[in-house]
Amino acid sequence: MELVQIVRSGGAARCDDVVLRETSTTRLVFRAVLVDNAKDAAQPVRGWIVSQRKRKGDEWEDHNEVALSNMRAGEWVKTELRAEEVDKLVRHVGGLYRLYRSGGLPSGKTHFLKLDLQAGESPEDLEGTVRTLLALGRRSGLDTFGKVVDLTLRDEDSAEVVRQLERLEVSTVQKLQSLAGVAALRAALDTWEANEGNTSEEFWQQTFKDNAFILSQAFSVPVLLIQDKAYVGGRELSREGATELDFLYANPITANAACVEIKTPATPLLGTPYRGKSGGRVYGASVELSGALAQVRNYRYRLTTGYSHLRIEREGEFEVAAPRCLIVAGHAGCSLGDDDAKKRSFEALRGGLADIDVITYDELFERVRSLCCLLEGT
Template identity: 35%
Template sequence: MALGFRQHDPARDGTLEVEEVHPNFVEVYFVPPEHSLSAANIDTKKANQYRAKLLDINGQHRFLTIYPINTFGDKSDFLKPKYGQVERITLDRTDIIFPGFDGAVPTEPEGVLDVLEKLPSAFTKDYAYGLGLAKPYRFIIDAVEELSDCTEIVITSDQVTGPDAKNVQIFYISKKDFEQVRRALNSIDNLAQTAARAVKETTAHNIIADRLGVPKLEPKAGRHPYRKLFTTVAQGKEELSEEDQNAVIGALSSHAASIAEEQPEKLAKLRGDIELVTLEALIKRYEEMLGEKLPEGRWQDFFNENPFILNMAFGYPVIKVRDQASVGGRKLSGDGEKITDFLVKNSLTNNTAIFEIKTPQTAILNKTPFRDGVFTPSADLSGSINQALDQKYQFQKQIAQIKDNTRLYDIESYAVHCCLVIGRAPDGDDQKKSFELFRRNSKDVEIVTFDELLEKLRQLSVFLRVADDPHKAKD
């Protein structure tokens, strides 16, 4: 899951400066935008004084070094390293990691963007979000920081995984091991989502079945051992004592594989406790954002950082392919006229879907009724629907060329689904009726309001808390 592939606005995202240190070796710097400097209480006229290094690109020795930093001005660690210990991530032998790389380095920002586009899929590709590993793969950084004192990770095909024997600051990860971890993390996420759906389905069924006096069901645990343990944990069948938690944390650094085999429920339960706290913080942030009048870009950033919310809107397992994808161009990362906020795919079938993100303040109905008790959709709502449908049309026309030019062959356009996140649910009964009548007849574009997504997050939090407390489950 990588961030990037969108058109950059210097006023919103900041700019890049490329300096040639010597022939075929450049340093790339991030110059923050004025709004970020203002948020950080920094004089906006001194932007160049606060530029921060993002990249070293060395064509002669064929390596690329990323300097992960925080780029959001409203954060206390603005322009500081993103991670606690690791300061650099180097991709060695760039001709292997980037097939076709000829060693010639870019000397202009546009060329740097092309290089970022070619980063492996586990990396953030949009400089405006700070480069580094995408959020689902942060566990790789955590593991290196826990297992060593190294400040630089080097991903290479020439070394075995482990600290450098001569340079104590470097931790090598073989490309084979890196790919193995990436695929394993993706698989675990998919299994966890599948297990959660199975438990939710049976939970709803069993509550109703209990009232009707008919037999209850057990969740389908599947065959995979991880899915079985996720299903067990989601049901809240076992509490984890403080002693158990300490034992798991202490052993994770060197015995993660054996723990996963011998005590999988305890390992997953500890992770669940941590994620529940994170979810509650996310809900609080969502509520605060709903209380402000924020532009579309801020909401797009929010969903970029928390893509699982989009999964909930769909109800089936999705993986984000691109944000700000050029669905009408020759490549998803090109300059086509039709730009969708998010292009996602079903992780099981590869069928694609298009997401359009508006704002909570966007009107979804006209203020005056068309007739008594009947309200018509607003121009913003109908226009957004047509926008999504046009993006779908352009994408389906260009899909073959996009797949070929982007070399992204695991996406399909069998039945491209469109989802529009817009406005807030109306208050009046007539308005509610009119809105539901309209959207339930919108068969090609699924319409979801911002407050409905918030309610889904709250319900998920309640479900996880009930699963954590068997006494609440009986109430």
Template identity: 30%
Template structure:
């Protein structure tokens, strides 16, 4: 039978394959849908080639091992372990799975029955890669923080803690697992109760003010969690990092409810978070500009924050790949020419090449060529030629690259080259020389690191002004 809470569509959710290892012991594999494979840049006609283990069900010895995976094709960890370090979760002859009933599991329908009978602590929908349900993800986080283990075993047979023989197993006793589940549920209830109290008080006080009636303070309750969440909801509490993580977890768990009940407040919260995040990014960027960092540090920074590169263009771009081979067999292969970033126009698919140097790279020579005229440094002219050579190699190899990587939605109509290098020179003569040179560099757009920073600051100022106006 299909899962009671959702009918599966193979084209949307993928399928399951069951392989019998020996009697009463099967391995279950997730076969991704074609749509996800296309999003991941993989061959959709080879779906079974990409099947990934999802479960081991051993009815003989009463254990079930879940292999949580990422099932979304547009993510970089597609078909890889969902939690990174923790690769497996085993339920070993425990009361938690006493009602599962897996003695005759041999078909995908049998597997769905097993999943449907798992406790609510677990994700039951294979299309979402299984594992712990989102409100209980903190158990995974705690194990990863406290050990380097790759498997969690929930059992009645061992006390909580990592094994001593280095096999990478972290045991959680059934009693401790149940205690963690109850405590996390209790936190959610306190958070919901605090939100209701603050919402009631807010509505009351708006009307009370109009009627000249005294305002009220929200009832904080006696429990420390309830007090904390009430203070946070009012915006009165400065949070420690631990408290911030707890609030973020609770907000994540109830985002859908908030979006339905108070969409305008959720939108305001999102805007505030984005502004704070942008300002923190600006602060980090300014700090990096003052350090003598190598190219690798800057490439990693832009890889984490690719939207900054968008600011170098006047049209919408999305990243195709970082460290892309443009003169070899594949974008991800070992090629003769490697560009730092390959991006494309999100509307026309026309590609662009980014070459990233460092903020300390000299742009002009130190001494003038003539009075008031400075020539470009060897680093700048060499970097321009490097970008042009990458463009040439990419245009020459584009057909082979598209065929070998199966990335058919990239084009080389007029490959745009962008070089991020150095800082804007000091002094009028040096600025003039730099502008004269780069404005005549028609095939390579030259942008300095501090210019990108200034664009970030202008974006922040614009968003602040828009927020104030609204």
């Protein structure tokens, strides 16, 4: 196993030399180039067998090239390749063919891990191979572990993958689940930290859709995502006026529905001061937050009044006994800062909402961070 660099220049890509034979002062290498062969796309590899030499402490230098067209009658050049050297050459060229067929010429400078698969490897050999693979990945920045998992899960025989997982010890499966959970939480935190100022509702809609577990942290009971951009009624005869809720969740045990409306971290939480001076100021909800409160109440009304029709389409998925409502909006750290009056006003505002929960983005992702630390034991 080794790290191979391929550098593209124009319509060709040069690969690192493969050492076929080496002593302290001489060596024999194969130098390959991947090309877009206009005459035959099935033959993308060109190459040279190169003899090199060096003095102690010097760099390797190519021997002078011998042009066959300049040789006279009776002159000849012979280079013997041992069986293991031919095997190495064939394996390398075969790998280049597979690489080209899978994606054509690489772009720019690209690194690949070349893995020589040998038959009859012992468990100890396999363990060493995996450790080397991960070590190379850490040094090169390549996602080697992810590639291995992706290739495994891409297997068309998913039942065989399940059978292999069943052979693992229970402790191993539990550890794998825990690590996968931490990885997902860490990825979600990275997304938040890189996009705290993102003002696109579509971006956050897609983020929460791809990571449904994030919004579940805002509820005090277990919930499952039923539908994003869920139709909850309101369509007129002209087919206009349809009402779409950002997310529809449901308790998996009681089936009670939950309506989720999302804004962005940039959504203002409070308006201008209403009364009072200095530390005694009182603030009301911002226009944007007031609108979100009215909007989610309308969604819940549409959902409950149109439930008999909706249930025909989504039988058994959810009930509307007492739908909970959640609004995700704003950034408490930015909107409230260290202003005690703003903090009191905001807490009084959302604390007085008996039927709607309001949580800010930084509060939501702080819950994700806490869960991540709990799983990591930190």
